[in-house]
Amino acid sequence: MNEFALIRRYFARDCATPSVLLGVGDDCAILKPAPDEVLLVSTDLLVAGRHFPLNTAPEDIGHKALAVNLSDLAAMGAQPRGVTLGLALPEADPDWLAGFAEGFHRLAAEFGVCLIGGDTVASPQLTLAVTVLGGAQPDRVLRRDAARPGDLIAVTGTLGDAGLGLRTVLSPDSVPAELPLADRDYLRGRLDRPTPRLAEGQVLAGFAHAAIDVSDGLAQDLGHILAASGVGAEIDLAALPLSAAARRWLALDPSVETLPLTAGDDYELLFTLAPEDRDRLDFPATVIGSIRAEPGLVVRNRAGQAVDLARGGFDHFAVGPD
Amino acid sequence: MNEFALIRRYFARDCATPSVLLGVGDDCAILKPAPDEVLLVSTDLLVAGRHFPLNTAPEDIGHKALAVNLSDLAAMGAQPRGVTLGLALPEADPDWLAGFAEGFHRLAAEFGVCLIGGDTVASPQLTLAVTVLGGAQPDRVLRRDAARPGDLIAVTGTLGDAGLGLRTVLSPDSVPAELPLADRDYLRGRLDRPTPRLAEGQVLAGFAHAAIDVSDGLAQDLGHILAASGVGAEIDLAALPLSAAARRWLALDPSVETLPLTAGDDYELLFTLAPEDRDRLDFPATVIGSIRAEPGLVVRNRAGQAVDLARGGFDHFAVGPD
Structure with missing residues (x-):
């Protein structure tokens, strides 16, 4: 299956929302901002084996790739308006793609957000790049x-x-x-x-x-x-x-x-x-x-003592044991 | 260098433009659409060894990653308003990062576009995900x-x-x-x-x-x-x-x-x-x-004969000789 057939088959779904004037299929998608809204944008990369275990079901990878990005909109109080998906894949495996698309589209439908564009490329390393676009009234953005x-x-x-x-x-x-x-x-x-x-x-x-x-x-x-x-x-x-x-x-x-x-x-x-x-x-x-x-x-802690926070959280380029 | 220091050092540059209300540093960037404009969005993935030769200079990778994406805005007649960059890197090599950032920012400055957000992750495969946002009057979009x-x-x-x-x-x-x-x-x-x-x-x-x-x-x-x-x-x-x-x-x-x-x-x-x-x-x-x-x-051709177009162009998932 070539790149274009692949995109059509798994990703170009009908999705009607007043904010999307043009979805998948041209050089760019076109969004119509709501009056007086500002536009919020966030990009996340997910790498297999690093951001999700290698044995993660394709449906769950599709869900998670979108969910972590929508979460950035949530954190600023915005409503999702559209999402683009970049997919770097070792192979065009129909079962994997069908599962991935199902997980992605199910969550997208739950929150009323349309997939408006993206890119599909071959790569030895399964990598996902998701960019969400959201809308909010400027005086209601959480920072x-x-x-x-x-x-x-x-x-x-x-x-x-x-x-x-x-x-x-x-x-x-x-x-x-x-x-x-x-x-x-x-x-x-x-x-x-x-x-x-x-x-x-x-x-x-x-x-x-x-x-x-x-x-x-x-x-x-x-x-x-x-x-x-x-x-x-x-x-x-x-x-x-x-x-x-x-x-x-x-x-x-x-x-x-x-x-x-x-x-x-x-x-x-x-x-x-x-x-x-x-x-x-x-x-x-x-x-x-x-x-x-x-x-x-x-x-x-329970005893009122200060807890030592030696390890603060996940850092992708931290030196030392991980 | 940790992920946050890396982003600050190489990518969080001052960049003033009326369309960007908030750039790198929060969960999302915030853009202010110009009155009556629609918003154009395009995402491209670039994989090392596939979209550019492995021996490409980091400055040129930075240039190309942005250029191919701006080209999608050009094809629809839009003006760039902001760009996000996802960077999956085998290692945080300061020389490579400095070169890459230089090539990327130089082209961005040439066209007056600000880097407004992104993500940096470790990955065995160097991969770049660029999303550009552009503005255009709705009746002047080329399709x-x-x-x-x-x-x-x-x-x-x-x-x-x-x-x-x-x-x-x-x-x-x-x-x-x-x-x-x-x-x-x-x-x-x-x-x-x-x-x-x-x-x-x-x-x-x-x-x-x-x-x-x-x-x-x-x-x-x-x-x-x-x-x-x-x-x-x-x-x-x-x-x-x-x-x-x-x-x-x-x-x-x-x-x-x-x-x-x-x-x-x-x-x-x-x-x-x-x-x-x-x-x-x-x-x-x-x-x-x-x-x-x-x-x-x-x-x-010159003789007026029809040329056989056996191979139409580059297809990332085509079967057969490439």
């Missing part, structure tokens, strides 16, 4: 640099699931033998099929101060907010929201207690808000700490 | 589907240079021994540093009918216009514009006579226009044929 001393720090969903899910793949021997199979499956699912918190981001755009999505790990991503805002923070390790599966794992193996602080890939929203706005959170969210004027991040 | 019977077919610049340049790299033994070294250098330069025809595209947007950039080869790219417009064409092989270097090569080795028809990577604009608009071309362009109602592409 990293807007945290203020006294703000509460909160997070959607639960933390550490994806990191524990990755352990089930990379070091299965480290999984407690007593952990139910259903828990392992749940955690792996959280790694493979993250949920972009778009609806939550749009609610937060009305009153939250700073926001970011947790891709590199809570400590590191909170660090970005602190650095950009010129503030510090104190968080409470015992307050971190955990899934039932993660809770059972930590009970069986306390050595992974700080993993929800440093592991990436959860794609939950981390945000700050004025204490008086706490009641406006109309979705599951957990307050984990507060912003303070003094720089630095202090994490306290 | 592939607007060619009409009776239109002239014309092309900017010269054809076949990049294809011959690639030969100097991939099969140096096939280069005629008598070809001057300066010609080889010129052709290699055309392969490595294509010129996006943005100014020409914006002129053409005022009166041309259909347009495309020549990335996969003249025959194949013209085929896209014909298919999208539901028309056919006849072109004259002898009319194809050739550089002096290509002309000398063809004189020494007539077996490559049809290469300017099928070789890709020239990134010239191929367009159709009404015969009465020919005088409005205020830049170097050559009429090479005309659109007719009957489907199909007929190429005539």
Whole structure:
């Protein structure tokens, strides 16, 4: 199958939305911005074996490639308007492509976003490049640099699931033998099929101060907010929201207690808000700490002691053990 | 150097333009669309050893990655408004990165476009993902589907240079021994540093009918216009514009006579226009044929005979000899 037939067969689906004037098939796609909206743009690269395990199902790769990108729009409170997909593939395997396209298009349909363009090339290394375009009212965009001393720090969903899910793949021997199979499956699912918190981001755009999505790990991503805002923070390790599966794992193996602080890939929203706005959170969210004027991040354990944050999060070019 | 330091050092340059409200450094960049403009988007992937020779200088890789993408905006008559860069790198080599960034930023500055975001990841395979965003008045966008019977077919610049340049790299033994070294250098330069025809595209947007950039080869790219417009064409092989270097090569080795028809990577604009608009071309362009109602592409040689187009152009997933 040649490149053009491949694109038509798997990726050129009908997708009607008022913001897309021209989709796949010309040199560029054409978007019509909504009146008074600004346009938000984010690009992510995903490399097989690095951003997802090599044994990840093609449907899940399609889901995740789009989800992590939509998550960037969510973190700024934007609505998705269109997405482009660059696909570097070792071979044009129809089963793989059908599965990948299914996972990608299913999530796209769930959030009403159209695939408007892209590129397909042959490469020894499976690599995905996704660029999302979103719209937002300019005075409702959430940024990293807007945290203020006294703000509460909160997070959607639960933390550490994806990191524990990755352990089930990379070091299965480290999984407690007593952990139910259903828990392992749940955690792996959280790694493979993250949920972009778009609806939550749009609610937060009305009153939250700073926001970011947790891709590199809570400590590191909170660090970005602190650095950009010129503030510090104190968080409470015992307050971190955990899934039932993660809770059972930590009970069986306390050595992974700080993993929800440093592991990436959860794609939950981390945000700050004025204490008086706490009641406006109309979705599951957990307050984990507060912003303070003094720089630095202090994490306290159950005993009130400061936890050492030797490893802040995932860094693609960090030197040392990884 | 970690990922964030790397991005700051090589890619986060000051770049002021009224269309960019927020550049590198948050989850998304923010663009402010100009009033009444539509937004054009194009994504290209470039894989080392496939889209550029492995021995390409990092400055030239930076130039080419941006140029081929800007060329897509040129083909639709748009003005660049911002670009994102995804970089998958085997290692964070400072010399390579400095060269790459220099080539990329130099071309970006030439066309007044800012790097507004991106992603940097480690990968065994050097891969670049570039997404450009452009603006255009909606009634001035050039598309592939607007060619009409009776239109002239014309092309900017010269054809076949990049294809011959690639030969100097991939099969140096096939280069005629008598070809001057300066010609080889010129052709290699055309392969490595294509010129996006943005100014020409914006002129053409005022009166041309259909347009495309020549990335996969003249025959194949013209085929896209014909298919999208539901028309056919006849072109004259002898009319194809050739550089002096290509002309000398063809004189020494007539077996490559049809290469300017099928070789890709020239990134010239191929367009159709009404015969009465020919005088409005205020830049170097050559009429090479005309659109007719009957489907199909007929190429005539000097003797007026139809040329067999066995190989249409570059196809990344084609089966057979390549």
